[in-house]
Amino acid sequence: MPLNYSKWDNLEASVAKSSAFRSSDLSDDSDIEGHPNVDKRSLIRWKQRDIHEKREARKQRIAHIKAEIACNEVLHPRLISIRDQVSSDGPGYFSSLVDKLRNDPSPDAPPTNAPNQPTYDAMILSLLLQVYEEAKKKGLSKDDPKLGETLVAELDAHVKRLGEHNDKLRKELHDLEEEQKKKITSEDIKEGWENHYVPPKPAPPPVPGAIPDKPKKKTTTTEIEVLNPNAASSSAGSSSTPSTTAAAEDDEDIELPEMTPSLEEFSRLPIRGYEESFHFIQAHRDVVVPGASDALLVAAFNAESAGQHAYAKQCVHQSLLLQYCDKLGKDGVRLFFQKMIAGDKRAETVFAKDVEDTYRHLVERVRVTKEQQAAEAQEQIQLVPENPEQTITFNVPDGPPPEDLRLEGPGTEELDVEEVRKALQMRWDVFDGFEEPMKEALRKNSLEEVNKVLGSMPVAEAEQVVQLLDMAGILNFAEGGIRDETHKDEEK
Numbered sequence: 197m198p199l200n201y202s203k204w205d206n207l208e209a210s211v212a213k214s215s216a217f218r219s220s221d222l223s224d225d226s227d228i229e230g231h232p233n234v235d236k237r238s239l240i241r242w243k244q245r246d247i248h249e250k251r252e253a254r255k256q257r258i259a260h261i262k263a264e265i266a267c268n269e270v271l272h273p274r275l276i277s278i279r280d281q282v283s284s285d286g287p288g289y290f291s292s293l294v295d296k297l298r299n300d301p302s303p304d305a306p307p308t309n310a311p312n313q314p315t316y317d318a319m320i321l322s323l324l325l326q327v328y329e330e331a332k333k334k335g336l337s338k339d340d341p342k343l344g345e346t347l348v349a350e351l352d353a354h355v356k357r358l359g360e361h362n363d364k365l366r367k368e369l370h371d372l373e374e375e376q377k378k379k380i381t382s383e384d385i386k387e388g389w390e391n392h393y394v395p396p397k398p399a400p401p402p403v404p405g406a407i408p409d410k411p412k413k414k415t416t417t418t419e420i421e422v423l424n425p426n427a428a429s430s431s432a433g434s435s436s437t438p439s440t441t442a443a444a445e446d447d448e449d450i451e452l453p454e455m456t457p458s459l460e461e462f463s464r465l466p467i468r469g470y471e472e473s474f475h476f477i478q479a480h481r482d483v484v485v486p487g488a489s490d491a492l493l494v495a496a497f498n499a500e501s502a503g504q505h506a507y508a509k510q511c512v513h514q515s516l517l518l519q520y521c522d523k524l525g526k527d528g529v530r531l532f533f534q535k536m537i538a539g540d541k542r543a544e545t546v547f548a549k550d551v552e553d554t555y556r557h558l559v560e561r562v563r564v565t566k567e568q569q570a571a572e573a574q575e576q577i578q579l580v581p582e583n584p585e586q587t588i589t590f591n592v593p594d595g596p597p598p599e600d601l602r603l604e605g606p607g608t609e610e611l612d613v614e615e616v617r618k619a620l621q622m623r624w625d626v627f628d629g630f631e632e633p634m635k636e637a638l639r640k641n642s643l644e645e646v647n648k649v650l651g652s653m654p655v656a657e658a659e660q661v662v663q664l665l666d667m668a669g670i671l672n673f674a675e676g677g678i679r680d681e682t683h684k685d686e687e688k
Contacts, residue, residue: 254372261369267306268362270316275323275358279351279667286344290324297321326611327351333605349591349669356668357622402486453491458482463492467513467551474533484529489518493558500562512555520547576651577658579643579671589672590638590646590665596624626668634661638670 282290301317314322327350336343455463458480465473477483496511521528535543581588597620603611627635633652637645650658665671 254376258369258372258376261365261372263306263308265362265365265369267316268358268365270306271319272355272358272362274316274320275351275355278320278324279348279355282344282351283348287338287347290328290344290347291338294321294324294328297324322611323354326616327354329605345672352667352669353620353622353626355622356626356664357618357620360622360625361618401482402488452494453487455491455495456482456488459488459491459495463495463507463511463514465510465514467510470533470536473514473517474529474537477529484518484521489515489522492518496555496558497562500558501566508558509551509555512558513551516547516551516554575655577653577655577662578647578650579662588643590641591670591672592638592641593624593627593670596621622668626664627670629664630661 278293281293297317297320301315301321303315304317305313305315327347330350331343331346334346336346462473462476462480462483465476492511492515496508496515499505499511500508517532521532524531536547579588597617601613601617601620603613603616627638630638633649634646637649650661653661
């Protein structure tokens with residue numbers, strides 16, 4: 197097999213372990229060119245210093261970006277909360293919050309060693325003063341009924357802008373870290389190939405998404421080993437089994453286990469083909485792992501939803517097969533197949549009934565789920581005024597902030613022009629991020645056209661668009677606010 201030399205392409209020449217070399221070792225570096233009055237040894241040292249300085253600058257920039265992202269992740273939810281509170285309580289809450297931040301600020305600040313590091317409250321106060329100045333520039337007084345609407349719109353713009361800025365920082369951080377990985381330095385060099393010990397082959401890993409088993413306390417008990425441990429409870433009137441419980445799990449927050457190639461092949465084996473399943477498990481130990489039976493139940497649910505009834509029942513059968521092997525203990529695989537291959541009628545009857553019961557339960561769950569999905573598919577989000585006297589219009593920004601941005605007037609002395617520019621840019625980015633049909637509907641300033649676009653979207657996507665419109669201050673209304681109603685087809 198030919199050697200792969202490409203891994204050396206990223207070496208920084210003469211730098212990887214520069215501290216381990218003497219200057220005399222580099223005296224023959226013919227690729228270093230310089231002035232005839234400057235000795236080559238000095239040129240090499242300068243070259244090394246330049247590479248080290250660039251590397252250090254990259255590390256410092258990465259640390260700075262991480263600190264800024266952490267700070268923004270504290271400020272962003274606070275801004276959202278302030279915007280929502282001003283929207284509900286009006287300018288009075290805005291004024292009281294400004295007074296509180298001025299007179300009783302919290303000492304909490306970003307955990308940096310920078311001199312004169314401003315606190316979170318100081319940064320929020322600076323931003324609120326900036327928002328108020330923007331409202332004053334529009335000729336609004338404290339008693340103006342439109343002041344609350346303007347303050348909310350400006351806060352929305354800052355929320356959006358801060359989110360977009362954080363996204364750009366994350367992208368820059370990703371690019372810098374990727375660039376860092378391309379350079380092999382002395383920090384990356386580690387001793388290797390000195391241990392000739394070869395560890396034993398590890399046990400197969402659980403299927404992706406499997407929930408790890410809780411540690412079991414070791415106890416000494418005497419038990420009678422049976423094929424179906426739940427047979428007694430089911431005869432007493434309870435029909436729940438391990439498989440029924442697993443199939444009834446409906447927690448959307450839990451990641452569903454995934455099928456592996458071996459499980460996919462195992463699921464296609466015929467029902468009651470016990471010898472074939474036993475030989476397959478012997479050849480593929482990665483089938484008997486945590487989460488495998490649950491992955492088969494998930495596949496059964498998906499197959500039944502797609503109308504593949506026979507395959508769904510196969511998956512249920514194979515899932516229960518693995519569950520019974522697990523419940524029978526350490527030697528459960530041998531015990532289960534020994535009984536089934538030998539034709540134990542009682543064992544076959546119990547197992548077959550469990551398969552049928554579980555499959556019927558699965559069919560019912562699929563039916564209920566489809567009904568719920570059909571009901572949700574008929575829903576759509578629409579913007580509706582709170583009362584007949586109210587109208588909804590759309591304030592579409594003309595573009596990003598101008599290049600020559602100046603801050604004038606009292607209260608702007610301590611404001612950063614670049615931070616103000618970022619805040620103004622945030623408002624434009626909300627509109628510019630919409631799909632073209634929504635942009636066109638907003639430019640027409642037509643509530644009917646906007647509702648038509650919202651109605652064509654999935655409910656979750658439409659709700660997000662409405663939230664962005666409200667957050668960015670693109671929505672305009674006279675008083676009281678707007679509501680987004682969920683209309684079903686029969687209500688149209």
